[in-house]
Amino acid sequence: MPQRPLATALAGRLRRRLLEWYARHGRSLPWRATRDPYAIWISEVMLQQTRVETARERWPRFLTRFPDLRALADATEQAVLKEWEGLGYYARARNLRRAARALVAAGRERLPQTAADLARLPGFGAYTAAAVASIAFGERVPALDGNLVRVLARLLGERGDPRRAAVRARLSAAAGQLLSTRRPGDSNQALMDLGATLCLPRRPRCEPCPLRAACRARALGLAARLPRRPARRHLAHHHVAAGLVWRGGRLLIARRPGDALLGGLWEFPGGKRRVGETLAQACRREVREETGLDVTVRAPFLRLAHAYSHFRITLHLFHCEAGPGRPRPLGCEAPRFVALDELGRYPFPRANQKALEALRRSGVWRPPVRAGGRRA
Ligand code: SF4
Numbered sequence: 001m002p003q004r005p006l007a008t009a010l011a012g013r014l015r016r017r018l019l020e021w022y023a024r025h026g027r028s029l030p031w032r033a034t035r036d037p038y039a040i041w042i043s044e045v046m047l048q049q050t051r052v053e054t055a056r057e058r059w060p061r062f063l064t065r066f067p068d069l070r071a072l073a074d075a076t077e078q079a080v081l082k083e084w085e086g087l088g089y090y091a092r093a094r095n096l097r098r099a100a101r102a103l104v105a106a107g108r109e110r111l112p113q114t115a116a117d118l119a120r121l122p123g124f125g126a127y128t129a130a131a132v133a134s135i136a137f138g139e140r141v142p143a144l145d146g147n148l149v150r151v152l153a154r155l156l157g158e159r160g161d162p163r164r165a166a167v168r169a170r171l172s173a174a175a176g177q178l179l180s181t182r183r184p185g186d187s188n189q190a191l192m193d194l195g196a197t198l199c200l201p202r203r204p205r206c207e208p209c210p211l212r213a214a215c216r217a218r219a220l221g222l223a224a225r226l227p228r229r230p231a232r233r234h235l236a237h238h239h240v241a242a243g244l245v246w247r248g249g250r251l252l253i254a255r256r257p258g259d260a261l262l263g264g265l266w267e268f269p270g271g272k273r274r275v276g277e278t279l280a281q282a283c284r285r286e287v288r289e290e291t292g293l294d295v296t297v298r299a300p301f302l303r304l305a306h307a308y309s310h311f312r313i314t315l316h317l318f319h320c321e322a323g324p325g326r327p328r329p330l331g332c333e334a335p336r337f338v339a340l341d342e343l344g345r346y347p348f349p350r351a352n353q354k355a356l357e358a359l360r361r362s363g364v365w366r367p368p369v370r371a372g373g374r375r376a
Contacts, residue, residue, distance in 0.1 A: 004177060005156055005170050010214055011177040014155075015187065019180055021210035022190035027052075027197070031059060032189070037111045037136035038069055044131045045096055045123065048145075049089045052196075058087060069109060072100035081264050081347035088350060089309075090262055095123025113137040135185035142175030143188045144168070147195025153227035154199060157216025162227045236311040241283035242270020243320040244359070245295050247337050252322060253346060254290060254332035261308070266346040268317065268355065269332060279316045287320065290331040294323035302358050306351040315351050 006014070026032075029052065031043035042062055046055045065083050066072040072080070077097060084093035099121040103111065111118065115133035118124045124132075126144070133139035142148070149162045152171040160167035179187040198205045204223045206212050217223045245252035245268070253266045269290040273282035280297040287295050302317045327335035338346070343356060 003173060005174040006177050006214075008177075014211055014214055015178050015180055017210040018178060018190045018194070019183065019186060022186055022193065025197070025208075026186075026190060026193050030056060035136070037113075037132065039063055040136045041111060041128075041132050042096070044128050044135075045092050046087065048092065048128070050087050054087070069100045069111070070104055072097055073104035077264055078347060082345070085347045086350060086353065090265060090349075092123065094264065098122040099124065111136070114139055115141045131188065134179070134188050138182075138184060140176075140179050140181060140184040142172055142179060143192075144172055144175055145192065147199075148175055148188070148191045150201065150227060151191055151195045151199045151211070154204070154217035154223055155211055155215050157220055157222065158227060159222075160228070161230070163230070235307070238311060238313050239273040239279065239282075239316065240270055240313045241273055241279045241286060241316045241318065242268045243283050243287045243295055243297070243318055244268055244301055244355075245287060245293065245320045245322050247322040250337035250339050251343065252287075252291065252293070252327060252335060252337050253343070254327070254329070254335035257331075257333055262349045264347070265349045265352075267349060267352045269335065270315075270317075271331075280318060283316070283318045283320065291327035291335045292330050293325060293327050295320040296323070301362075302355055304351065304354055304358075306354070313351070315355070317355050 004011070029043075031040060034040065039059075043055065043059050046059055046062070050058070062083055066075055066080070075097060077094060080093050080097045081090060084090060087093075102121060103109075111132065112121075113133065114137070115126075115129040118129035118132055119126065130139075130141045130143035131145075134141050134143055144152075149171055152158070152174050153162055153167075156170065156174055158167060158170060160170075162168060162171060175188075175191065178191065194209065194211070198209050202224060204218075206215065206218050206223060209215070209218075212218055215223070217226045243252070252269060254269050255264065255266050256262050258264055269287045270283060271286035271290070273279055274285075277285070279300075283297055284295055287293055298319045298321055300316065301319050302315075304315050304317075306313050306315060322337075327337070329335055348356065
């Protein structure tokens with residue numbers, strides 16, 4: 001495995017060109033105006049799986065709510081999840097809080113300064129640790145995200161699969177060669193920006209690229225075909241039935257178990273339809289299995305499609321009337337009937353938020369009226 005995939009003199013030239021390009025064309029992003037390692041950490045975590053434009057809006061809001069490590073450590077998980085609502089990949093929010101709590105419990109008010117120490121904290125993968133260490137503390141360590149992998153694979157003309165360790169090591173070594181000694185964080189951010197604005201996945205814009213003279217993929221006419229993309233996975237699809245279970249003007253909600261997908265978030269009880277079931281039957285069975293309540297399914301309310309990273313669902317929501325008894329935490333946590341104007345206090349995953357929005361828009365922001373004029 002080559003220790004230096006780029007010739008030393010060439011690497012030096014590219015390093016300088018990259019920083020010159022970054023000074024002129026780097027993106028103006030609010031988290032680049034701070035030196036606060038905590039704020040930089042929050043931005044790096046938020047930017048994983050979240051669009052830059054969304055992060056622009058949500059990053060300052062998060063910092064207003066949780067301005068430092070201690071504030072984050074002192075917050076309840078529910079408060080952090082509520083603030084993260086709509087950003088998806090909620091393990092990120094839970095891990096932010098867990099890392100803050102671990103540091104505060106160890107008597108620290110600040111983040112550790114090296115990638116190696118950061119990587120010991122919950123939620124710090126290799127990328128996050130390197131990004132924070134280089135940007136906030138000036139450690140010379142490459143932060144290999146998807147953008148960097150693409151740029152470097154093209155620069156080296158790398159035809160191997162970037163998921164393979166040997167390929168990854170070559171890319172990482174090249175990224176290390178492109179890091180400035182004094183401003184490694186800027187070098188990493190320059191490569192990120194290059195990948196986000198010029199070295200685009202399908203249509204790289206090579207003409208204005210500061211690396212073009214050395215780019216092997218460009219010379220070989222392979223720029224748009226590298227790096228090798230894994231074959232598209234077929235995403236499994238499930239029909240999910242869930243109940244808007246009404247009782248006395250209140251709606252039944254339940255918290256997802258902490259170790260489950262979307263753990264700690266609240267939802268309308270429901271689950272996957274089984275083979276041979278109608279959706280209404282699935283709704284009735286799921287509510288009973290999760291909460292012990294028998295319900296009468298009154299009417300379909302909404303059908304919506306939603307995609308997660310590994311599967312897609314069609315969510316079918318039904319207005320239901322609760323039978324007698326108290327809901328119990330059988331396949332969920334803390335089930336409860338909640339007044340409509342209190343629902344906003346609870347963090348819901350995106351699909352349930354869409355359902356709530358539809359409920360508000362529909363004018364059924366109150367229990368549906370049953371025949372005879374009584375509310376269900
Ligand atoms: S020359 Fe083109 S393919 Fe090569 S790094 Fe620049 S934008 Fe990417």
